[in-house]
Amino acid sequence: MTLKNLYISAGILAILAIITNFLNSSDNAVLLDERVGTKIVEKSLLRDTSKIVIDTEGQILTLTSNEEKNAWFLKEKHSLPISIQRISSFVDSVTEGQIQRLVSENPDRIATLGFDAGSSIQFLDGADEEIAAFDLGKLTENQRQIFRYSGEEKAFLVNTTFSIDSNLDSWLEKSLVSLEADDVRSIEAELENGDTLTTSRENSDSDWQSDSLPEGKILNQTAVGQIANRLTGLSFTATADNDDVNVTAARENSHSIKLAMKDGKTFTYTIGRQPEVAIEKEVEKEDENGEKTTEMEEEVITPEGPVYFFIAANDASDPVNGYMDKSAFEASSYQFTSLPSSLDALLSDAPEPVEDKPSPLLETPEESSQ
Numbered sequence: 001m002t003l004k005n006l007y008i009s010a011g012i013l014a015i016l017a018i019i020t021n022f023l024n025s026s027d028n029a030v031l032l033d034e035r036v037g038t039k040i041v042e043k044s045l046l047r048d049t050s051k052i053v054i055d056t057e058g059q060i061l062t063l064t065s066n067e068e069k070n071a072w073f074l075k076e077k078h079s080l081p082i083s084i085q086r087i088s089s090f091v092d093s094v095t096e097g098q099i100q101r102l103v104s105e106n107p108d109r110i111a112t113l114g115f116d117a118g119s120s121i122q123f124l125d126g127a128d129e130e131i132a133a134f135d136l137g138k139l140t141e142n143q144r145q146i147f148r149y150s151g152e153e154k155a156f157l158v159n160t161t162f163s164i165d166s167n168l169d170s171w172l173e174k175s176l177v178s179l180e181a182d183d184v185r186s187i188e189a190e191l192e193n194g195d196t197l198t199t200s201r202e203n204s205d206s207d208w209q210s211d212s213l214p215e216g217k218i219l220n221q222t223a224v225g226q227i228a229n230r231l232t233g234l235s236f237t238a239t240a241d242n243d244d245v246n247v248t249a250a251r252e253n254s255h256s257i258k259l260a261m262k263d264g265k266t267f268t269y270t271i272g273r274q275p276e277v278a279i280e281k282e283v284e285k286e287d288e289n290g291e292k293t294t295e296m297e298e299e300v301i302t303p304e305g306p307v308y309f310f311i312a313a314n315d316a317s318d319p320v321n322g323y324m325d326k327s328a329f330e331a332s333s334y335q336f337t338s339l340p341s342s343l344d345a346l347l348s349d350a351p352e353p354v355e356d357k358p359s360p361l362l363e364t365p366e367e368s369s370q
Helices: 003-024 084-096 221-232 245-252 319-326 333-337 365-369
Strands: 051-056 059-066 071-074 099-104 120-124 130-139 145-149 155-158 184-190 196-200 217-219 238-240 254-261 266-272 277-286 292-302 307-313 328-331 347-349
Touching (some): 184 221, 221 254, 245 307, 266 333, 307 319
Antiparallel strands (some): 051 059, 130 145, 184 196, 184 254, 254 266, 266 307, 307 328
16 A cells, blocks of 8 residues: 555544544534424314413413413413514424424433423313423524424424513503493593593594583594594503502592493593692702802602503493402503693684675665665
């Protein structure tokens, strides 16, 4: 064998040794699993799901289905309704995600993939029998999820991320009633400054009418219509306990507006917040020359509180009545400030009356000769 052939043979043997060593390594071996390239969970398998339990960041979320109401509810938040978009996004991430590759079967390697601080997800049927369950590890730099089926010592990489938030309020449906502004037929308003207004209309194309307006004033149709628009579209941003100090303050500093719908149902909205409380106090100041003066400054004793709203339906079976018994609902400040605070905000000046003048065609011959 020539020296050249010897070098070539040695090189080939070295390469083969490297490959053999790589393949024999438990963490670097070519890992195969028949599930690679398939969906994480087939959608058909989840059709009988009636409960989803999520453990994330130390917070348990129990999502329960009510087929009769065709809705999902969050047990840990007084069984309030879950946003359809929110749960759909979550389920889609599960049923549309695919397994890209098997990452490791090495327990030591798996222990570094973030499962100890990750989330676990369990799908259960009506008898609380497990349909599917898996754990989530860390995200890769290109936003792919490390994943494993519960009870297995195999870690996979999947081509999706899961929309999971430990904030319970983030899962809730933010609109508590489903109303259309065009369906409002009357409004009874007690405004923030104590003014009142009762107005009604025959249908959505009719003008708002009222029998008790100040002389020389008419209703501003746009301003009145905005009350219906604001309240029927009212949504909350967060929840609180009914005995929370800010909730109590909101009730004590609130006003109400009742909407009557074309189907005869009524919804009374009470909305309020703790107003800012400030006092004037003397403050002694010293200028650059050492001269002292006393000035009056305003000091805030109680800051303005968050806005809360409360809804009461005349139909005792309406779910919103139950929601109000369970929780208080915070709204944005704009939801409060955008409502009229006084009757003047709902009125416009009546147009000047037009004087009737006799038509020349109706004048008598004597009047024309004059």
